[in-house]
Amino acid sequence: EGGGSVIYIENVFVCIAAPLLIAILFLDKASRKSLAFFIAGMGMCLLSAYINTFFASLYGADLEQATVELAPAIEETMKLLPILFYLLVFEPTFREARSAILFVAEGFATFENVCYLIENGSSHLLFLLMRGFGAGAMHIICRVIVGQCLLYVWERPWLKVAGTFGLLSIAITFHAIYNLLLSAGGIAQAIGLLILVITALSGIGVSKLLRSKQIK
DSSP states (O other), X not given: OOOSSOOOHHHHHHHHHHHHHHHHTTSOHHHHHHHHHHHHHHHHXXXXXXXXXXXXXXXXXXXXXXXXXXXXXXXXXXXXXXXXXXXXXXXXXXXHHXXXXXXXXXXXXXXXXXXXXXXXXXXXXXXXXXXXXXXXXXXXXXXXXXXXXHHHHHTSGGGHHHHHHHHHHHHHHHHHHHHHHHHHXXXXXXXXXXXXXXXXXXXXXXXXXXXXXXXX
């Protein structure tokens, strides 16, 4: 997203991922798994950029159309894939899956912010703070809330398919609304940031509720 100088994001990915991969060799099992999901989140961000570019070119979409119409669906789907793979293959505990969801979202948001910083420069600190906390929080909050509900849905086999699709649709819609408000600027942008605060508080409430029910 964004249109500045051309960057080679795969090179950026390699430079960031290389020391993390080395660190994995020296970590304990739990920390190794968390860092692996962080790298997976970065990888999903990289793949999302390629897919976004492909479909934007295919449909002749301009920047605003790609940001509002294509990116939310592609990015939310890509963020979900590592989690679905983890749930299907390894059948983790609730605590393990919740940690994986958080680190995938963090990896995605971090890599996206790094690429944005390289592409657009670092001279406007206030804007970068808004970008970092805004877009970063959006990815994390959206994935954590949907992920928490996803784990609840997967405890009920009859809800797995429909529930997963429904939660993915919610994530895409939330992401699209946020991007639309930010691209509009002015008061709409302020509303978009306010929605993040409200959603974050809601996410904390949902998390506490699920913990109180001791879903494992």
